């Protein structure tokens with residue numbers, strides 16, 4: 001019922017100890033309160049003077065007050081502990097997000113990650129805040145109440161004791177049903193979030209294709225499924241509440257009948273029978289409250305499991321030990337027999353947006369619970385096979401190939417986002433296992449296919465990776481990236497606010513900002529471009545090319561592209577096909593040699609390399 005991972009957090013035992021002490025004190029107050037009330041009622045029943053109920057009333061009120069204080073104390077302890085765990089969990093999850101990098105997160109989905117980091121953590125806090133005190137109440141209060149009832153009347157004690165397993169049985173049965181439904185509800189919640197966030201991110205495309213309404217309908221149907229799953233959880237929760245209330249009431253009624261009959265027979269006094277009867281509901285109360293709150297906090301339990309599973313995701317190896325001064329004109333990088341395969345996921349084949357990820361989380365949870373083997377990290381078919389390349393000095397290398405040939409994958413491997421399964425890498429005579437090497441990454445500048453701008457000023461966007469960059473450095477980078485003429489039209493220049501996700505700016509301006517971002521740090525001599533002009537019209541691409549060409553001097557440039565006109569400007573071309581290098585060499589030697597490059601040029605119409613001078 002309680003997620004075991006809760007016990008891995010700092011000082012959980014001391015907090016549970018404190019809650020246990022408060023629950024114990026509260027149990028004594030419950031007994032004292034019932035005693036005061038019973039004593040007062042018996043005095044009134046016996047028509048004693050009003051002064052006779054002063055002491056019972058004082059006991060009742062004192063016990064009631066301390067009981068409430070215990071409640072407040074437990075709520076504060078649990079609340080602070082919940083906040084402390086979230087304060088510990090949030091940075092760990094954020095660090096994990098950044099350590100895992102874009103490839104791992106693409107598999108999980110943006111919406112799902114956002115759900116985990118925001119709503120999920122709030123639900124975890126509710127779970128901790130509510131469930132821990134309830135758990136302690138259930139452990140101590142019924143036990144102490146039972147001891148006192150037993151001392152007054154053992155028959156009532158037996159009735160209460162006999163009802164306990166019945167209540168627990170129903171609580172467990174219905175709890176398990178609720179857990180299964182809640183797992184499905186949580187998976188649906190993540191699907192809904194993924195779908196919603198992905199649709200908002202892709203809204204321009206959806207509008208352009210005229211399918212925004214269809215997506216709206218789809219989101220509606222996903223949210224309907226979520227609503228139905230929520231109703232199904234609530235149904236079980238209400239059934240559970242009904243069952244627990246029913247058996248608790250039945251237990252009290254049976255006890256009352258036994259007490260009443262013996263009271264009439266005169267075999268029991270008023271004081272012990274009334275004391276036992278007043279205590280009876282207190283015996284059942286913590287179990288009923290636990291049952292009710294358990295359903296309300298199941299989402300928090302799922303969210304905690306999700307967060308802990310995410311934290312357990314194996315991190316890519318990182319090498320911080322390499323000492324390397326950077327790339328120069330004599331530097332050399334050789335790669336031999338490198339293989340890379342994307343991990344196979346169980347959700348392969350599930351085409352729903354975010355659905356794969358969400359269902360994977362639930363399947364993973366089921367596997368964990370069943371103890372089944374996890375096959376989620378089994379490598380699948382190679383995206384790169386037997387790649388051997390050599391880069392030397394300030395040469396410019398174009399990686400070309402048809403869509404799906406493996407260009408982006410190779411760029412990601414070179415950037416260190418993806419770790420190859422095998423291969424030999426040598427950088428200036430030093431052996432590397434992969435490219436997730438701090439010294440290498442400090443010297444590379446990477447521009448992806450679709451650079452992202454964040455909400456803020458243009459200057460802030462440029463200094464995003466170098467927050468301490470001076471105003472001069474930002475201005476110089478903007479100038480080198482060709483932003484001058486655009487900035488001069490803006491009244492606030494570099495201080496102009498732009499929206500996130502390239503809102504309010506053109507594709508070419510976004511690319512130039514991305515370029516300026518990497519130019520702020522002049523120590524990066526390796527430029528890694530993954531089709532930076534892929535989404536630009538030909539005029540904008542031409543303009544950007546004029547900016548890029550001078551910048552490419554005195555750098556090693558690895559340029560993944562399917563725009564063949566770049567062949568006129570590079571020293572080496574690597575042709576990829578289905579993840580394999582099918583041709584590599586100087587463009588002047590390969591064009592016209594009748595090999596794969598010529599086949600590619602013919603397929604693409606040949607006219608893309610008008611600028612190429614043989």
Ligand SMILES: Nc1ncnc2c1ncn2[C@@H]1O[C@H](COP(=O)(O)OP(=O)(O)OP(=O)(O)O)[C@@H](O)[C@H]1O
Pocket residue numbers: 106342383401402403404405406407408409410562
């Ligand atoms: N995250 C991923 N998980 C699984 N397979 C992937 C993933 N990303 C790419 N692939 C697969 O790896 C192969 C190479 O893809 P890649 O994106 O590297 O090709 P590309 O040459 O860059 O294509 P494009 O020109 O369309 O960008 C393709 O078969 C693709 O389906």
